[in-house]
Structures are given as C-alpha cells and as structure tokens.
Amino acid sequence: MKLTTLLTSAAMALGLATAGVAADKTKVGFVYVGPVGDGGWTYEHDQGRKAVVAEFGDQVETVFVENVAEGPDSERVMTQMALEGADLIFTTSFGYMDPTINVAKKFPNVKFEHATGYKRSDNVSTYSARFYEGRAVQGTIAGHMTKSNVIGYIGSFPIPEVIRGINSAYIHAKKVNPDVEFKIVWAFTWFDPAKEADAAKVLIEQGADVILQHTDSTAPQAAAKAAGDVITFGQASDMSEYAPFPRVSSIIDDWAPYYIARTQAVIDGTWSSKDTWDGIGAGMVGIGEISDAVPADVKAEALALKEKLASGEYHSFTGPLNKQDGTPWLADGETADDGTLAGMTFYVEGLEGDIPQ
Amino acid sequence: MDLSAINPVLLIASLMVAATPILLAAIGELVVEKAGVLNLGVEGMMIIGAIAGFATAVETGSPLVGFVAAAFAGAALSLLFVVLTQIALANQVASGLALTLFGLGLSALLGQSYVGIRPPEMGQLYLPLLSDLPIVGPILFSHDIILYFGIALTAAVWAMLKFTRVGLILRAVGENHDAAHALGYKVVRIRILAILFGGACAGLGGAYISLIRVPQWTEGMTAGVGWIALALVVFASWKPWRALLGAYLFGGLTVVQLNLQAAGVAIPVEYLAMSPYIITIVVLVILSADKSSAPAALGRIFHASR
Numbered sequence: 001m002k003l004t005t006l007l008t009s010a011a012m013a014l015g016l017a018t019a020g021v022a023a024d025k026t027k028v029g030f031v032y033v034g035p036v037g038d039g040g041w042t043y044e045h046d047q048g049r050k051a052v053v054a055e056f057g058d059q060v061e062t063v064f065v066e067n068v069a070e071g072p073d074s075e076r077v078m079t080q081m082a083l084e085g086a087d088l089i090f091t092t093s094f095g096y097m098d099p100t101i102n103v104a105k106k107f108p109n110v111k112f113e114h115a116t117g118y119k120r121s122d123n124v125s126t127y128s129a130r131f132y133e134g135r136a137v138q139g140t141i142a143g144h145m146t147k148s149n150v151i152g153y154i155g156s157f158p159i160p161e162v163i164r165g166i167n168s169a170y171i172h173a174k175k176v177n178p179d180v181e182f183k184i185v186w187a188f189t190w191f192d193p194a195k196e197a198d199a200a201k202v203l204i205e206q207g208a209d210v211i212l213q214h215t216d217s218t219a220p221q222a223a224a225k226a227a228g229d230v231i232t233f234g235q236a237s238d239m240s241e242y243a244p245f246p247r248v249s250s251i252i253d254d255w256a257p258y259y260i261a262r263t264q265a266v267i268d269g270t271w272s273s274k275d276t277w278d279g280i281g282a283g284m285v286g287i288g289e290i291s292d293a294v295p296a297d298v299k300a301e302a303l304a305l306k307e308k309l310a311s312g313e314y315h316s317f318t319g320p321l322n323k324q325d326g327t328p329w330l331a332d333g334e335t336a337d338d339g340t341l342a343g344m345t346f347y348v349e350g351l352e353g354d355i356p357q
Numbered sequence: 358m359d360l361s362a363i364n365p366v367l368l369i370a371s372l373m374v375a376a377t378p379i380l381l382a383a384i385g386e387l388v389v390e391k392a393g394v395l396n397l398g399v400e401g402m403m404i405i406g407a408i409a410g411f412a413t414a415v416e417t418g419s420p421l422v423g424f425v426a427a428a429f430a431g432a433a434l435s436l437l438f439v440v441l442t443q444i445a446l447a448n449q450v451a452s453g454l455a456l457t458l459f460g461l462g463l464s465a466l467l468g469q470s471y472v473g474i475r476p477p478e479m480g481q482l483y484l485p486l487l488s489d490l491p492i493v494g495p496i497l498f499s500h501d502i503i504l505y506f507g508i509a510l511t512a513a514v515w516a517m518l519k520f521t522r523v524g525l526i527l528r529a530v531g532e533n534h535d536a537a538h539a540l541g542y543k544v545v546r547i548r549i550l551a552i553l554f555g556g557a558c559a560g561l562g563g564a565y566i567s568l569i570r571v572p573q574w575t576e577g578m579t580a581g582v583g584w585i586a587l588a589l590v591v592f593a594s595w596k597p598w599r600a601l602l603g604a605y606l607f608g609g610l611t612v613v614q615l616n617l618q619a620a621g622v623a624i625p626v627e628y629l630a631m632s633p634y635i636i637t638i639v640v641l642v643i644l645s646a647d648k649s650s651a652p653a654a655l656g657r658i659f660h661a662s663r
Contacts, residue, residue, distance in 0.1 A: 035472065035575065035576045037469070037472030037473055037575070037576075038472075038575065039472070039473045067576065067577070152619070183619045183620075183621070184618075184619075185615055185618045185619050186618065186626050188626075188630060191575075192580055193571045193573060193575050193578050194566055194570055194571055194578060194580060194582075195580070197570060197571045198371075198375060198611065198612060198615055199615050201371055202371075202612065202615040202616050202618075202619050203619055205363075205364055205367040205368070205371065205616070206363060206364070206616065206619050206620065208619075217573075217575060218473070218573060219571050219573060222475070222571065222572060222573055226478075241473065241475065352621050353621045354623070354625075356625060356626040356627060357625075
C-alpha cells in the first residue's frame with residue numbers, strides 16, 4: 001500500500017515535472033517525404049530544422065518523421081505529432097495538403113505550415129519558394145551548353161510547381177538557343193533512385209546532353225556521370241558531390257530563415273495564417289556555384305539574370321508568351337500574376353507532349 | 358512523336374541491366390520453391406544484400422568483394438528463415454513476411470552512414486574486336502560481369518534441375534517430402550541448402566541495384582523488386598528460362614515505357630506506367646497454359662515423425 005502510494009506520487013511528480021518542462025519548450029514537428037539523407041529536398045528541410053535548433057537551443061524541441069507516404073499515412077503521423085504536444089508542425093510535401101487541412105481542423109491550437117500547397121485555414125499557413133526563378137537560370141545555362149539541342153527533364157508529378165519549372169526552364173533555354181527541344185519523362189515519384197536513374201539513362205540514350213530533374217535523389221547525377229558528356233543541375237540541394245561535372249550548378253532551397261521566423265512567431269504568440277512565396281531576392285531560392293565546366297560568358301549571363309530576378313527587375317514569365325495550343329497568354333512586356341502561376345496546368349508554346357491528368 | 362529517337366541497340370542493352378536484379382532473385386526463389394519451400398522474404402534479403410554489398414564495396418574499394426559479401430548477407434538473413442521454418446516448424450508465409458519487414462528495417466539502420474556516398478565503379482567487360490562490333494557488341498559484349506553471371510546461373514539451374522541427380526532429388530523433396538524421406542534423403546538438409554542458395558541469389562540481386570543499376574544507397578531502394586521476382590516465379594511455372602523471359606519482358610517494358618514517354622508517344626503516361634505489370638503477367642499466363650503446376654509440397658511443413 002505504502003509502496004503504491006509512493007510510486008503514484010512519484011509518477012505524479014514526474015508527470016508534473018514533464019508537463020512543466022513541456023510548457024516552457026516550444027515543440028516543432030517536421031514531416032518529411034523522403035529520408036533526411038536524400039541529398040536533395042528533404043535534406044534541405046532538415047537543414048532548416050537544424051537551424052531552428054541552433055537558433056533557439058533549449059527553448060525549442062524538434063521532432064521529425066522521415067519517409068512519410070503522401071496520403072492517409074501522413075495524416076496519422078501529423079495526428080501523432082499533435083497529440084504528443086507539438087505547437088507548430090511543418091508538412092513538407094505537396095501531397096500532404098489535404099491531410100494537413102484535415103488534421104488542422106482537429107487541433108485548432110496547433111499551428112500548421114504546409115509547403116508548396118495552396119489550401120489555408122486559420123491555423124494552416126502555406127509557404128513555398130519561387131523555384132521557377134532558379135529554373136530560369138538553369139534554362140539559360142542549359143540552352144547555351146547543349147550541343148545536341150536536346151534537353152531531358154525528369155518530372156515527378158504533373159502539379160503546378162513542376163509544370164512552372166518546366167515552362168520557365170524551356171522559355172529561357174529557347175531564348176538563348178532557338179533550336180532547343182525538351183524531352184520530358186514523368187517518373188510519378190518524388191524519390192525512387194532506380195526509377196530516376198532509368199529515366200535519366202533513357203533521356204541520355206535519346207540524345208539529351210543536359211538533364212534537369214525535379215525528383216529528389218542524386219541518382220540522375222550518377223547516371224549522367226556514367227554517361228560522361230552530360231551535364232546536370234543539383235535539385236533542391238547543392239549536390240556538390242557531383243561538381244564540377246556533371247553538376248554545373250544547382251537550385252538550393254534555403255528554408256532556415258523562414259523556419260526560424262515562424263518558430264519565433266509561435267514563441268511570441270504572433271503567429272497568424274498567411275501565404276509566403278519567396279524567391280531568389282528573399283534568399284529562399286539559392287543558385288549553387290556555377291562550376292568551371294561552364295564558359296565564363298555563359299556564367300556571367302546566368303549571374304546577370306539571377307541579379308535581375310533577385311532585384312525584381314525581370315520576371316521569369318514575361319510576355320510575349322503563348323500557351324502550348326498557340327492561344328495568347330501574356331502580351332509583350334506583361335508578367336504572369338501569382339494566381340495563374342500557382343495553378344499552372346499548361347505548357348507554353350513550343351513544348352511537345354501532353355501533361356498527364 | 359519521334360520514334361526514331363529510340364535507339365534499339367541501347368534500349369536492349371539497358372533492358373538487360375534493368376532485368377538482372379529481378380532475374381537473380383527469381384532464379385534463387387525458383388530453386389527454393391522447387392524444394393517445396395515458399396520464402397516470401399525475397400524483398401528483405403535483397404535489400405540486405407544491397408546495403409551489405411554497397412558497404413563492403415565502399416570499404417574495400419572492390420565491387421566484386423561487395424557482391425560476394427551481398428551473397429553472404431542474403432544467405433545469412435535466410436538463415437533466420439531456416440531456423441523459423443525448418444527447425445521451429447513455423448508457418449512459412451508468416452516467417453517470410455517477417456523476414457521482409459526485418460530486412461527493410463535492418464538495412465535502413467545499417468545504411469545510415471552510407472547515404473550520399475558514391476560506390477567504386479564496376480568495370481564493364483571489354484573484349485577487343487567483339488565489344489567493338491556494331492549492334493551485337495553493345496548488346497552482348499559490353500556489360501558488367503554480374504549480368505553474364507545471371508544468365509549463366511539461369512542455364513546452370515535449368516541444367517541442374519533437368520539433367521542431374523541433384524536436381525532430381527531437389528524436385529523429389531519439393532513434390533513429396535514424405536516419399537523423399539522414405540527413400541533416405543535428408544529433406545530438411547536439402548531444403549536448408551536451397552533456402553541459403555535463394556538468399557544468396559536475392560542478395561546478389563539487391564547489390565546489383567545498389568552497385569550497378571543506380572548506383573548509390575538509399576533506404577528502401579529495392580522498391581518492390583523482390584515481390585515482382587516472387588510473382589515471376591509463379592507465372593513462369595517454375596521454369597528457369599521462362600523466369601528469364603519474364604524478367605527481360607518486365608525490365609524491357611519498364612525501360613520501353615520511359616523511352617516512349619521521352620519520344621512523346623501519344624499514349625497516356627498512366628497506361629505506359631502500368632504496362633510492364635500487365636503485359637508480363639498476360640504473356641506468362643498464356644505461356645503457362647500447359648500442364649505444369651506448382652511443386653506439390655510447396656509451403657507444407659515437413660516433420661520426420663509423421
């Protein structure tokens with residue numbers, strides 16, 4: 001009896017103690033679509049998480065779950081995080097959009113941040129980066145560098161974010177090289193190294209000497225290296241282990257400032273739902289070092305474009321531009337509005353093939 | 358649409374690479390099933406082979422040593438299956454599934470420090486004159502040695518099952534273990550050897566993915582190849598050459614559909630993406646319309662006292 005009482009009170013004391021600690025700390029959860037070691041997309045989100053830890057130290061506690069499938073399983077993971085007392089949860093893949101909204105309804109006091117989506121509510125913010133600005137720089141380099149005039153593009157899923165990237169890269173490759181042709185393969189996965197490698201090999205066999213990827217692993221880089229005379233760009237992360245060749249540059253996502261700012265907002269109690277869409281100018285999209293495999297004049301041109309994008313002097317989607325079927329989209333000098341870009345489901349004129357439904 | 362962009366020679370050469378992991382795993386499983394054991398742990402043994410082969414190749418700098426290690430690792434994991442099903446007489450289906458789950462988890466743990474590393478490259482076979490031949494050279498004479506090993510293994514297993522006494526005993530154990538036991542054959546010992554062989558083959562198949570086909574290590578990188586190999590064995594009616602055909606058909610269609618996409622063929626991508634599964638199954642089902650059937654003792658537990 002005495003022992004039981006002792007144990008109970010000890011347990012209660014312990015429980016109180018834990019609760020006390022938990023109340024002091026802000027708990028931040030991260031849901032990842034791939035492994036943190038993918039060297040690409042998820043890796044950069046985890047760098048952002050580490051930056052939060054470095055910034056706030058003991059003030060915050062971070063948890064993450066990797067390899068979470070898009071769909072019902074992600075809902076389970078988010079619910080679990082919310083039940084374990086997370087104050088702020090970052091869900092870092094497009095396919096988590098509906099699950100995030102569903103779970104957010106059940107936990108009105110927990111703040112959610114969904115990457116690359118467009119559905120918001122009182123406790124769900126969205127954030128994304130204007131990757132298409134980076135694609136414009138890539139397209140410029142790719143258009144100059146290709147000798148076969150065939151550029152291969154590995155798409156993941158036919159969603160606006162990916163289609164924007166294809167359009168932006170194509171427009172700028174075409175601008176510097178009117179003969180350029182894009183071959184697009186849809187992998188229907190964010191992360192499957194074997195499939196990504198196969199897709200890259202197929203594109204190379206069909207004459208592509210530049211490979212752009214919108215999937216997360218470094219497998220296409222390895223395939224390009226094996227082919228010998230093919231250049232690639234790092235996706236989401238620098239992928240510098242393949243520099244200076246085949247990887248000649250990269251788009252780097254830098255989530256750290258955003259993650260720190262939003263965590264700070266939760267700590268201060270000033271968090272509110274909003275939509276953030278930053279590009280090169282705000283530092284959310286970085287251009288990895290352009291390697292010496294690129295001629296100096298091309299490099300200078302790419303960097304000049306980067307500067308103009310950063311300052312806002314130039315927009316990646318500036319008219320005159322037509323849609324694939326030839327209908328006019330943007331008049332001369334007109335730039336695309338964010339609404340159209342966010343829901344982009346069409347190719348620009350010159351691209352071949354249909355977008356899968 | 359521009360079909361001329363597809364180079365048939367390179368297409369055939371790369372489909373052979375895509376098919377090899379499936380082929381290796383399927384041939385191993387075929388021997389296991391011929392001995393009357395159903396091991397559903399192929400996927401688990403493959404992924405263990407993938408990480409063991411990758412880690413060993415990185416540490417020693419030799420892909421070949423990696424492949425040897427992968428075979429041993431696959432066999433070692435199958436030893437767990439042996440203990441469960443041949444000694445503890447546990448249910449083979451449940452044990453096999455457990456083996457897959459265990460293999461996937463263990464490989465993720467073992468592989469944590471190997472993410473993002475590049476493995477040493479496996480040299481390709483180069484025969485002066487032969488490899489330089491047009492068309493035939495790239496298709497037949499300029500692959501890595503493991504690919505040839507896979508084909509040789511298929512031939513060896515076929516010959517072993519059809520012509521040798523060892524093959525006869527193996528089949529006897531798989532068809533009727535009580536009769537084989539009555540004749541004095543060590544049923545359990547023969548099955549254990551078959552399971553170990555299957556494990557080694559699956560391990561090799563896994564390492565082929567992590568060392569040659571991709572080549573890098575990432576968690577869960579076998580992505581269901583083990584299950585495809587299992588299905589192939591059944592649809593191939595437990596015949597080695599049909600397993601080879603099925604593997605090449607599947608690997609081929611996987612590569613062809615990507616090629617068609619890149620060439621801009623006007624077939625919806627979704628249909629292209631599912632075509633490897635459907636066409637492989639249909640072809641093998643049509644082929645298996647003859648009388649061949651599963652080994653009679655497949656999946657049954659043997660205990661000498663009965």
